[in-house]
Amino acid sequence: MAMTRKLLFLVSDWFYAHICLWDIAAAASGLFILSCICQKLTNRGPMLWPVLGVLPSMFLHLNNMYDWATEALIKTGGTFYYRGVWMGGAHGILTADPSNIEYMVKTNFSNFPKGKNYRERFQDLLGDGIFNADSETWKEQRQMAKSHMHSSRFMEHSLQTMQDLVQQKLLRLTEKLVKSGDRFDLQEVLLRFTLDSICTAALGVDPGCLAIDLPEVPFAKAFEEATELSLFRFLLPPFIWKPMKLFGLGYERRLKIAIQIVQDFADKIVSDRRNKLTRLGSLIDQSDLLSRLMDTEEKNGHLPDKYYRDFSVSFILAGRDTTSVALTWFFWLLHKNLEVETKIRVEINEILSHKKGIIQLQDNVIFTAEELKKMVYLHAALSESLRLYPSVPIEMKQVEEDDAFPDGTMVKKGARVLYCTYSMARMESIWGKDCLEFKPERWIKDGQFVSENQFKYAVFNAGPRLCLGKKFAYMQMKMVAASILLRYSVKVDEDHNVVPKVTTTLYVKNGLMVTLKPRLDLDREALM
Template sequence: MEREPTTATNFLFSATQWMYIHSSLWDVSLALLGLFVFRCINERLTNKGPMLWPVLGILPTMFLHINDMYNFVTRALSRAGGTFHHKGMWMGGAYGIATADPSNVAYMLKTNFKNFPKGKYFRDRFRDLLGDGIFNADDELWREQRQVVKAEMHSSRFIEHSLQTMQDLLHQKLLKLTEKLVKSGDSFDLQEVLLRFTFDNICTAAFGVDPGCLALDFPEVPFAKAFEKATELTLFRFLIPPFIWKPMKFFGIGYEKALKEAVGIVHDFAEKTVKGRRDEARKHGSLCHQSDLLSRLIEIENTGQGKKLQFPDKYFRDLCVNFILAGRDTTSVALAWFFWLVHSNPEVENRILREINDILSLRETQTKNEIIFTMEELNKMVYLHAALSESLRLYPSVPIEMKEVAEDDVLPDGSIVKKGARVFYCIFSMGRMDSIWGQNCLEFKPERWIRDGKFVSENQFNYAVFNAGPRLCLGKKFAYMQMKMVAASILLRYSVKVIEGHDASPKMTTTLYMKNGLLVTLMPRLVNV
């Protein structure tokens, strides 16, 4: 078949056709661009919170503010009137609201508690690290664990044991270590020292094992580093869609490989701890001479008191990991922020010292090295209690919590939440809302907690630092006892000076670590007791 010869007419037609197609594509592109811009503007106008991008959702906005996340969220919540909607990457399945409204928090944590569990979304991401432990459990599994643990933690035997182990660790290790650091004249990371103290303390009090983190030679502790790494890497699962992180986990690549290795070290420590305690129980036939939490629970099992709960090794392993998470990170980080705030507010430090010395004046004369605070003396430290509470208001150890919606619901502020939505309540932001704390909400003022010389607790839904409702922290009393003893003992002996120019900014992780630690020097304080 002969080809039709190319003519000028054919050429002109082809050129005209090409220009028409090109023009049409350009029109479609402009239309899509206009739709994209419209969507962005519409999301911005209707949501009143951070920009929700097409396809990527809130992720680009979050990554742009990753180094100042908590303050950014606080500003966004303030602009939005306390609540804004969010959604994650397309196909990622993440959507819901963020809120700092106390009425919403009360509704979720108490009024309609059953409709706002931890949820599958949270449990799936933390299951590798926390297993089915109390902080990662819901419904009957959570209820049974809490009932058993609460009975033991609130017993006079455990409280006395906790106080004794705390006093021993403080005076036999922590104060000896600080004295060594003072003599060297060098600056050091106080947050790191406090993390070592609380790790040894929770392991000794709860599991009867002293890991030796506070030895004078400052030993490297693989478990402690692995634990911190595991919590940080787990956080990535909240930022990356499951269709990305789950294959990474399956093939053991990227950060999921590092997470698996860190979790392996953590679980190995916990399993050895459980095995050691079980071996001791078999050897002696009983652990009635032991007062740590793990021993008491094993003793309940051995004596047949655990009728509903027969504790497998995995239960105890998960218990260890969950309690170390609660006891190591939270109080140590809270104390670091407390010392930083006290350094910046010398009038608060002076009032704390006056209170301590007034309490000690009732004693017979003692040297500072002989002073071991009793429970009665700690209970009298009203202003110190207020200062610690105020520090936690501004820098809560757990800055953000999350709940998953079991069934469609409407929150008190009118926000509609659908089944499967994730509700983030921002404790860090709540402490900075003038609608809750007044115009001076950004000021460090322990006096706001005191009325007629007595400490006055704030409504737990305005101040969800220790959670609230049925999940109110079981270790709250232990935490205050520990923080007051450490703070009073150090301030009595030393003046804590933060290194000039040190950047104390929050780190983006599950616990409100200081990103660069807390570099300080300690100066001996003249004490008149």
């Protein structure tokens, strides 16, 4: 009898324990499902999972992140709330509403700085440079940079820099590649060009990335890695990447090494320039941006070398990735729209028709500033390419105080506000039913280029933070595009998968494999 009672006790105890555990599990599952249902009923945006927030949905769409965000924005009318990992602190809204963007970057500009979340992720690389600064620090740097960048001296220096790099390096390299007959990564070549260009124009130093043998430049490799790994911090909550940084683990260890190489490069430039300034008392013979800034500001009081280092690294970041990515997408779109390429070539030929008696015209043409200004259709095609594939597809701000947007969306202090220029281009409510078409004609009226509202077309930012280098970027893009299209046909490798690479703030593609063929159908008689 005792044995029977003991057996019954054990059986009942087993059932009690397992049934309770089952009930707990069932209850937890029920709460999970209920929270998911409630979330979908109260939030029109992507699924916000318990604990993990939007992160699982993001990883499920890692290969088409921007198109997924676009679809969600269209379904929600242009704005939706999001939340990141619990304890990660990420929450706010994603918007593609031009009125919201205008309110944020102009109307109530002071309430939407880049914010701590952005700055701390780029602090190691950019320091307090202009593209990582807010408030008075940003205002002071912008005013100084603007006064020099918009001067006729710097514009002439920039033009001369681009003309020399195109003629002496880019075209020599492309000719070598044509003769080899091999396919090559066009984006890599353009990245090398833009890095040499921005370093020469802004810092007065040529890194030599575009040399004929395409050498491996440690600084260039380190800069790319430093940028990519800094951006990776946006995909992880602070309680993960900060300890990794503290203990030098994983990618954070690589990031530290890459940043040190970048900073050593910038420090040497600043040190050499300061020594020259001390020795000569003036840098009047140099027209690059750093020299003009040092020559002017040192007369008003000594600025620390770190200030100039942060300035230098920020300008390299702005000038290297954005323009090269824009040009890469531009050539890819031309490959898909040959009629646009034909119209651009006709325009170039007409502009050059006044150059009589030039022998071997294609080899000798170096475009002047006046000729570049006349390229209205090319300007429109580049603008249309940037509309569809903006170099910076998503921008981020942080809310200083509770606020309400024009569309009625409420945001709390500390929230992050992302606006997606990539998605804006794909919304009929903004660009019409032909929004998905590559259509340069939408930018031209009566033969003249017509600019769009900067809050509808925010690819160069907008409001007080409107890109200072916009004019420089267009001049550079037109110079490169016209020089290549005059001489070559660009054929894209159809077997190569061309897709956007997901980063948080910068837009980089996985290369563009192409071959170049000499253009044989140029109407020489019209140009001789």
